[in-house]
Amino acid sequence: MNTSHDEIRALLVLAAAGVLEPVEQRRVDEHAAVCEECSAELAALASLARGIRSLSTPVIPQGLAARTQARLRARQGAAREERVSGAIVLFLALFAWTITLLPLLVSGVLGNTLVLWGVGLGDPLVLLGGSTLLAWLTGGVTVLVLMRRPRREWRVS
Numbered sequence: 001m002n003t004s005h006d007e008i009r010a011l012l013v014l015a016a017a018g019v020l021e022p023v024e025q026r027r028v029d030e031h032a033a034v035c036e037e038c039s040a041e042l043a044a045l046a047s048l049a050r051g052i053r054s055l056s057t058p059v060i061p062q063g064l065a066a067r068t069q070a071r072l073r074a075r076q077g078a079a080r081e082e083r084v085s086g087a088i089v090l091f092l093a094l095f096a097w098t099i100t101l102l103p104l105l106v107s108g109v110l111g112n113t114l115v116l117w118g119v120g121l122g123d124p125l126v127l128l129g130g131s132t133l134l135a136w137l138t139g140g141v142t143v144l145v146l147m148r149r150p151r152r153e154w155r156v157s
Helices: 003-017 022-034 036-054 064-110 124-148
Strands: none
Touching: 003 022, 003 036, 022 036, 064 124
8 A cells, every 4th residue: 555545545534524625535536436445435434424414413402501501610619619628728737837836946946945834835745735735726726717618509500
């Protein structure tokens, strides 16, 4: 098989559908006149194309576009809300880590020089207790923020 034959075979489907430019269509027709294999395939494809063209156009149900758009809006709204909730959780998690690590940084810089009610704030147990307390408080704030945040029901009507 030569390159010209392979090029024509690639155009057979388009020729059968009648979408080729006149120059290309004439080239395919001339080749099909001398090549039995391409002629047979072109005839089969042309018959198939005629059969497809004879089919009736499907009727789109009324309201399909509106229902599809409503579903898309619902999915986009739910995805947007999920992104915002994720951003809030991320911010509060970073805040909790900052609050947890801040006493360690302060004690590293100031040592045990900070004293409150007779307790050295650089004491490891005080740091652990304070960090834990602040982390729990931040977790509680996270829950409250996410619970009190107005949520929209994203349903398709």
